[in-house]
Amino acid sequence: MSKPLFPEITVNGTPLSTADIAAEAQNHPAPAGKPGLAWRRAARALTIRRVLLDEAARLNLNPVAEEVAQGKLETPEEAQIRELLAQNVQPAPVTEAALLRAYKDSPDAYRAPSLFQPAHILFAAAPGDREAREAAKARGAAVLETLRAAPGRFAALAREESACSSRDAGGQLGQLSSGDTVPEFEAAMKVAPLGEVHAELVETRYGFHILRMDARGEGEVLPFDVVRPRLAEACEKAMWASAASAYLDGLMDRAEIAGFDPRAVA
Structure with a gap:
């Protein structure tokens, strides 16, 4: 019997099907000569999704689906992940001092x-x-x-x-x-x-x-007051991403993942 190209992956006892990984791989382009990279990135994305859904199920989260585009609602799983993150990801507030520091550290980013x-x-x-x-x-x-x-x-x-x-x-x-x-x-x-x-x-x-x-x-550096709204939005997104990453790391530490190490994927 020939050895399978990729090992079976299970997350908290639930197997990830090769068909699902192959379908997800279409969303993860990889450089020429590295066809396995798209597969590993897809496996990582589905592993993370499974970990989040298992945690949502543990907390018995069943939110009402929201509209994500005109006439299109979230799937139940998308709604569960959104609610899970909303309840558990608490980014640190962005202070005025942090905004000023970011502005002064990278003035060229705020040029006309x-x-x-x-x-x-x-x-x-x-x-x-x-x-x-x-x-x-x-x-x-x-x-x-x-x-x-x-x-x-x-x-x-x-x-x-x-x-x-x-x-x-x-x-x-x-x-x-x-x-x-x-x-x-x-x-x-x-x-x-x-x-x-x-x-x-x-x-x-x-x-x-x-x-x-x-x-x-060369464009002039724009005044702080002009770029503050854009800068605040960028900083808030960065703080949220950092908090979400820390929360996910905790879930991944507690998850039982076999056949694959999602943290080894670039």
């Missing part, structure tokens, strides 16, 4: 959006097309070498080479704010020297770009 005025030449290639990306990179490198010797040809080469509609404006993208472009392009805009063609090609999901930064303005 930065402004950028870039120009680019795009050599387009789909993310999964290796051959096209190699060709785009090679062509981009050749044009970049030309621009190193003749930076004044940027607009003309943008019109000739760029796969972006901005070619009609000599590659100019106009004024952009933080979040207007993909993260990898924005990261390059933050460090590229002003008024010069960036020394390296910028790789994004769209292909390879030659970048020139014409202007850049």
Whole structure:
């Protein structure tokens, strides 16, 4: 008889079915080459769910289901878990001093959006097309070498080479704010020297770009009173998550789990 791929898991004597774990695994993507990671993450999620439901049953919790979307109610199990956490997770209050400390510790997190005025030449290639990306990179490198010797040809080469509609404006993208472009392009805009063609090609999901930064303005740090509501909400969520994690740790310590160690899963 062949050995099963994954061991049987029981939580407080209740087995977790492989079918349920396989279905849950669809919600836990894993990196290429690590197919077992999605399974382990799914098993961990179902283990936690079982532990919470067993505790709700022990406390005889049977709350009325609440509406979670228009015309859609919680399942009985979702209602039990919600009520269990509501009764037992008591986060510490967020103080004004803690809010001020969080604000002062990370001022860059509370800036107004930065402004950028870039120009680019795009050599387009789909993310999964290796051959096209190699060709785009090679062509981009050749044009970049030309621009190193003749930076004044940027607009003309943008019109000739760029796969972006901005070619009609000599590659100019106009004024952009933080979040207007993909993260990898924005990261390059933050460090590229002003008024010069960036020394390296910028790789994004769209292909390879030659970048020139014409202007850049970093957003000012917003006053505490302006960001306080957002900061308070974030701190309250963090405190709740910390308290919920501590409560769950206590339940997991008391649970009888066989065939799997959920705490070993990243």
